[in-house]
Amino acid sequence: MKKILKESIDTSNFKKLRRMYLFALLTIAVTVLLSQLLIQHNLTSQLSDSRLINFSGRQRMLSQKLTKEILILNFITNPEQKKVQIDRINEIISFWKFNHYALENGNDSLGFPKIKSPTIKTLFANINPNFNQIITATTLFLKNNTNTNNPKENQKLIAIVLANESIFLSKMNQIVSQYDQEALEKVTLQSKTEYAILAFTLLVLLLEFFFIFKPTDKKIETLITKLLYSEKKALKLAYDTEIISEIKENSVKELKSLNYAMENTLLYSRIAPNGSIIHIGEKFSKLLNYNSFISVKTFAQALTPIEKEQVIIDTIIAEKQRSGWQGELNITSRNGQSLWLDLSMVPVTIKKDESELLIICFDITERKNAKQEVERLNNENITDKINQQKIISSKIVENQENEQNRIAREIHDGIGQMLTGLKFSLESINLDDKEKASQKIEYLKKLSLDIIKGVRTATFNLMPPELSDHGINSALAKLTLELSKLTGKNILFYNKTNFDKRLDSLTEINIYRLTQEAINNAIKYAESTHIIVQLSHSSNLLSIIIDDNGKGFDMIAAEKKRNSESGMGLLFMKERMEYINGRVFINSIIDEGTRITFNIPI
Incomplete structure (x- = not known):
């Protein structure tokens, strides 16, 4: 009970740590995501600010260019050149007006915001009268130059443009400066925001270290200690189980033998004690021309269609279902072919009150046919074998006779003649003639050695003493x-x-x-x-x-x-x-x- 309670506490602690990990990771992820969104927003707004400053500066250039083109038009007398110059001034006015209204009211295509700061709004309100006077004076000036040329009127209109143009430049400089100041404030705010996000992230990491990583380190250290202790216990348990393994080894060997037999059995079947079929192997089915669609109920009927043979098989199953049986059966297949089967019937207990019979067969038809063929060939060749044995026997006798004759010739021609010479030499020794007697004795010694060598050679050929x-x-x-x-x-x-x-x-x-x-x-x-x-x-x-x-x-x-x-x-x-x-x-x-x-x- 204590062990279960301890495991429950450990599980609860690990779940708590996991939740804290998920919370910390989620916090960091949200912080990084928000910081990226804020940074991207600020970068986008800064891009529009730079474009605003750029267009504001361009407005100053366009106002100066407009004034310059008006002054040039005032001195042109050629009608064609005057027409071209008027078109150029109209184009500049159109572009200048478009930029001014885009800066003041915002423009989606250029990315200009519609919402302005109060200061910018005030500055645009101040500059609009001068802008409008320049536009009005320029429009009238172009009209006079198109219809009737009134020099005095033109001079007044040019004076109005020049007077308002300098004021427009001054006020537009204020607008550009204001845009630049607001952009700088945004950059400063973004920098502060990034520092705040960095501080928050470091704070989260510090809290993770104290409340997650440090407790986890202790838990892991405790876990490793337990694992080392468990390893020692496991080694002891492994040593204790060696005896059990030895006891089980015989059972494992028996199971391996059974598995090997089943894997290498070509013909097998499982039947119930009453002879009904539970399963027939695929190769056994092919041999018997049996399939599940045939209306066969018993194993005997699957083996053979001959009723007399079925009775024999049913009798064996009924009598030997408890003790098992092994023997050879001669059956007739469905196509009328005679088959010889080496059949083994093994009872197998599935449960306490449930059993079945394992049938293992080997097709020995070819072996039986080969045995009959061998017997036939043996009967045909028995005469040849007898004649061959007679020839071998006669050859052995002949070799023995030749060997005996050879030994007799060696003894008669070699040893016999040397012994005869030895006899005559001994008889012819005259002891009175010591010198001749001494020579004959030396000759007899040499002859005796030759006789001994001949006897040894003959006995060596018969049965060598070394063997x-x-x-x-x-x-x-x-x-x-x-x-x-x-x-x-x-x-x-x-x-x-x-x-x-x-x-x-x-x-x-x-x-x-x-x-x-x-x-x-x-x-x-x-x-x-x-x-x-x-x-x-x-x-x-x-x-x-x-x-x-x-x-x-x-x-x-x-x-x-x-x-x-x-x-x-x-x-x-x-x-x-x-x-x-x-x-x-x-x-x-x-x-x-x-x-x-x-x-x-x-």
């Missing part, structure tokens, strides 16, 4: 070194990732034999001079790459010639790699070389 003792890394290093010495080829081995783990014996012996076969093929068939064996590994894969610079071969042609030696060699190599769950990749370019890659899971 069983130290593993595939040491065995391949030893293999490349020995073959390089025996063949004179440049055969190099690199362990790029320092692999030193042991594999099971079956995997190691197959890797060894396949590498040995690849190197022998590169030497025997590709006529290679440089062979590089690279071993590398990752967390779950061992890779062996054999590169040679041989003459290469046409891979497509070799694949087609399954019964040839090269074709069977590639097939045998792939079969042996599959035996240890590995894969072999062969890339060969004619006249450039061959790369063979073995990938074995570890």
Whole structure:
């Protein structure tokens, strides 16, 4: 309750500050607006004052010009020139009279005010008699010059114009001076007004500082303190909610999984427990040729028009609406097409007494058709596979026989002959002839070393001790070194990732034999001079790459010639790699070389 009351007080204080801010801003705005209006009014009036002074000064000039033109007319005797001069004087009189009446009575087109100060009115009242006498005398003078020329009369009229013209100039000077004085008073008044507005504005700003900005500063300081305190509480609350977040994490994962499943489901529908349709997805509708205008009431009727199939679907919904169901259904669509659906029915509780069933389907028609096609192809190709296995088996037996014959020849031709020679040499030693006996003993020592080397070579080819003792890394290093010495080829081995783990014996012996076969093929068939064996590994894969610079071969042609030696060699190599769950990749370019890659899971 106290917290709510405190919040209400804070809200009231902020509303009060907001009202004061609005009042202060409105006051400043009104002050600025009024000052601008007053300044613009004064500037406008000053513009009219300058124009009044200008026109008043022009009246003096026009009176002098009028007097001058009258005097000139008095001495002109040529009728044509006299007529032109009379027209000029009439024009000057007309302009002079227009300006005088505009100054005295005001004029909207010229911007002259109609309201005058009492002094100006008095001055115009004083000047009007002289103005009128000049106009009257000038009019009579022009009339005399137009009709009959009476010199005496003209002289009197000129004397009247000259006498009143000097008085008119003097009084017009007073009018100009009065206009100038009134303009100066207006400028002085405007300056005082602007200073008053400035003082008022500064006063408003000072009051805002004491009654608005200063209290607001305190409020903000208090608010920042509260925010810092709230931040500490929020950090503590965040730490406390980590445990709750961990508890909710599993629920969030489940929701994410559900959302992902829904987003990636192509065929889905929502139905009521009685089988009536709540909603069918757009793609499911297209598959079933169903739309909302079809008079279908149940999900079974939407799936198939066949009554027997509808009964099966209704039975599944009735029996499994609480526990859910998953299985495959074979239905007939509206266009008579046979469809296979992998259907999952999941019960979903909306409210306490309200539930629905979520139907998620996958169209497995193509998979079913493909499975049947695969079975048909398997039945057709089973004979070829059996024949192929027979060829592979015979090839394995043949290779074993060739290997046994090769070992037998090595033992008979090499080790056997050397042992026979050893036997005869031992029998022919004559101990009495020490010098010859010593020479034969030296020869027997050399022969014994050759026999030991031959035995080691034969046993190395059968099962290298490096493989069983130290593993595939040491065995391949030893293999490349020995073959390089025996063949004179440049055969190099690199362990790029320092692999030193042991594999099971079956995997190691197959890797060894396949590498040995690849190197022998590169030497025997590709006529290679440089062979590089690279071993590398990752967390779950061992890779062996054999590169040679041989003459290469046409891979497509070799694949087609399954019964040839090269074709069977590639097939045998792939079969042996599959035996240890590995894969072999062969890339060969004619006249450039061959790369063979073995990938074995570890």
